[in-house]
Amino acid sequence: MTDMDSGQLLVAIRSGIAAAPNAGGAMKQAVQLLKDGMPHYAWVGIYLLEGDELVLGPFLGKPSPHTRIPLGRGICGAAATEKATIIVDDVNADPRYLACSIETRSEIVVPIMNGDAVLGEIDIDSDQKAAFGPADRALLEQVAALLSEALSDS
Ligand code: SME
Numbered sequence: 001m002t003d004m005d006s007g008q009l010l011v012a013i014r015s016g017i018a019a020a021p022n023a024g025g026a027m028k029q030a031v032q033l034l035k036d037g038m039p040h041y042a043w044v045g046i047y048l049l050e051g052d053e054l055v056l057g058p059f060l061g062k063p064s065p066h067t068r069i070p071l072g073r074g075i076c077g078a079a080a081t082e083k084a085t086i087i088v089d090d091v092n093a094d095p096r097y098l099a100c101s102i103e104t105r106s107e108i109v110v111p112i113m114n115g116d117a118v119l120g121e122i123d124i125d126s127d128q129k130a131a132f133g134p135a136d137r138a139l140l141e142q143v144a145a146l147l148s149e150a151l152s153d154s
Contacts, residue, residue: 089132
């Protein structure tokens with residue numbers, strides 16, 4: 001995807017989030033637009049931090065067995081603990097990986113932060129190895145910032 005396309009998608013996501021009636025609607029809009037806009041995003045979901053567990057919210061793709069992930073587990077738990085985006089080019093080579101689908105080859109997890117506090121994270125899987133690069137990171141970190149506002153307003 002070109003930067004121009006990423007920019008157009010971000011504009012659409014910003015509008016969708018702004019038009020959503022509440023935080024749940026904002027998360028659903030973001031998940032839908034990311035899934036539709038990015039063909040290599042096979043699974044798109046948002047986890048919200050509840051206590052010391054990440055709880056699965058809106059998602060599109062095959063149902064995941066990991067609906068609640070303790071902070072110490074998985075790539076999701078690592079991203080929330082480190083408060084930083086994690087890109088894994090080959091999930092089968094990463095011992096932290098919790099399998100969601102046998103077809104998944106790479107993953108990006110982007111924390112949704114409010115200041116220093118983790119509110120949740122965007123989690124995306126691809127069926128291609130090394131599917132996520134700097135353009136995906138830039139797009140998703142901007143979407144995470146928009147979601148932070150939507151989650152904090154409600
Ligand atoms: N792969 C994630 C678990 C979530 S599923 O991908 C939906 C992880 O390792 O934390």
